[in-house]
């Protein structure tokens with residue numbers, strides 16, 4: 001018996017019982033649709049978090065003073081003055097896995113322009129900082145090396161600060177405002193980055209030459225942080241090793257001694273966040289998978305009913321020459337047909353539902369080919385798996401008894 | 407004449423709990439091509455068991471069975487299925503048509519299990535089988551839209567379509583009124599005249615008078631095996647029946 005004939009027989013059997021076939025399918029439709037929607041939501045969260053992290057610079061490395069706190073009571077890291085400009089220069093000159101590097105000193109305070117004022121932070125950095133944090137200057141210019149050498153009182157400003165200080169001025173480049181008591185001239189405006197996934201406003205900042213902040217704002221000679229970019233995310237570990245090498249030498253830290261600095265990579269953060277969203281995805285998929293399983297059991301149940309109900313038909317088919325394997329194939333194809341058709345409909349509904357979630361709840365979704373293929377494959381396997389047992393039962397019937405079945 | 411069926415000392419024992427039911431206790435006979443054999447006997451005498459054996463649905467406990475010269479006893483399930491498909495046409499008391507299925511699809515069914523025929527050939531063969539039983543104008547009728555007599559004709563067409571070596575009928579007229587029974591009997595006689603080999607199990611002693619040979623069973627043994635010298639014509643009997651008044 002060829003496949004086309006078996007297919008036709010199975011199709012006809014389903015056609016004879018449309019309502020039942022559809023209801024059985026419904027389990028699979030819901031299961032597959034749930035799997036696809038849930039995975040789309042899970043993957044969507046993952047992608048949006050990933051893109052935000054890479055927006056922040058997934059290859060970013062931060063070096064901070066302080067070390068392991070387990071040693072006992074210590075002054076807090078930021079109070080320590082262990083990071084020097086020389087550390088920054090040595091890393092800059094010796095590291096080969098680092099593409100951008102900037103010292104960082106930071107101060108919080110009021111920015112004041114006329115009657116307007118707003119609390120914000122000012123960051124003292126060099127021009128690499130833009131690349132490291134993926135900021136762009138949209139209007140005006142960034143400060144020059146000359147400005148750094150002369151500790152010029154110039155700055156570039158984020159949009160949030162501008163909106164507070166110059167609510168009516170479309171182009172405040174060239175204006176002078178005060179940060180605390182120090183006057184700063186605006187020479188550039190940062191392109192807006194909005195909020196990050198942790199809800200921090202990335203436009204609420206002022207960037208100035210680090211020398212200016214060191215000398216005129218904080219009156220310090222050390223630096224608070226070194227931020228840099230590894231060549232790419234994969235080279236983060238090598239870059240960290242290089243930084244550690246320079247710092248242990250500079251700070252004369254002996255083998256086995258505690259380090260007086262702290263290196264943190266953005267990459268760790270991104271791995272952590274993705275592992276959280278991966279877990280979310282798995283949980284969602286598991287719940288959806290269970291509904292697919294229930295759908296599969298529904299198929300098995302109906303196939304059993306169908307086999308029992310059609311015992312006489314099976315007996316007749318056998319008496320006119322159907323082999324056990326023909327009967328097996330017939331019922332197997334029938335259950336696969338149910339699950340595959342249900343699967344296809346489920347795919348359509350799942351994708352539609354995912355887009356609906358995006359549209360109505362404004363939630364990021366990502367439908368990936370592999371999730372659709374997976375859901376569909378699981379569905380076909382479900383059909384075979386749950387169709388097998390009833391089909392096997394049908395194929396093992398004795399033709400005489402089957403014919404006599406009332 | 408060519409020998410179609412040869413039974414040698416066939417026994418069939420069923421084990422029911424502790425007891426052994428001996429449905430057939432050593433049955434031997436041969437049937438030649440073109441015979442119309444009726445098998446009679448009281449209820450429980452083993453007629454259906456014998457027919458199932460002849461139809462390769464059942465394997466005897468002992469004894470040899472040759473169908474068209476081939477020994478059936480040593481065949482496995484699949485081989486017997488193929489043999490049924492090519493050599494045997496079954497007709498049942500309760501027709502056993504597929505529900506909600508057209509006459510033509512029902513008749514095509516045995517051919518579906520034979521890879522030799524393509525869709526067009528299947529259709530042609532089914533149509534000609536249906537025409538030969540007088541249902542050329544009912545090809546697309548579904549099984550639930552037909553009378554008992556029509557359904558049995560479809561079943562006969564289905565049994566003919568694979569051009570079998572032998573047609574086996576178990577109480578083929580048992581569910582029909584006497585007029586329709588005679589109509590079916592006319593059909594069987596025509597098939598007999600065309601040279602088909604037919605084995606017809608029946609309770610009705612009258613039917614034996616229209617066949618060429620009659621075998622009587624009792625308690626799983628053959629008690630009589632007679633050839634009918636004077637075969638009655640079912641067509642005449644049908645004409646003699648009082649006209650239907652409706």
Ligand SMILES: Nc1ncnc2c1ncn2[C@@H]1O[C@H](COP(=O)(O)OP(=O)(O)OP(=O)(O)O)[C@@H](O)[C@H]1O
Pocket residue numbers: 420421422427428429447448449450451452453454455456
């Ligand atoms: N599968 C079986 N298991 C046990 N006993 C069986 C089985 N099939 C038939 N028998 C027994 O074998 C004997 C013959 O049965 P069979 O059906 O051949 O009779 P029959 O002549 O066809 O009767 P009827 O005219 O009522 O159809 C009976 O005693 C029956 O109980």
Ligand SMILES: [Mg+2]
Pocket residue numbers: 453454455
């Ligand atoms: Mg019987």
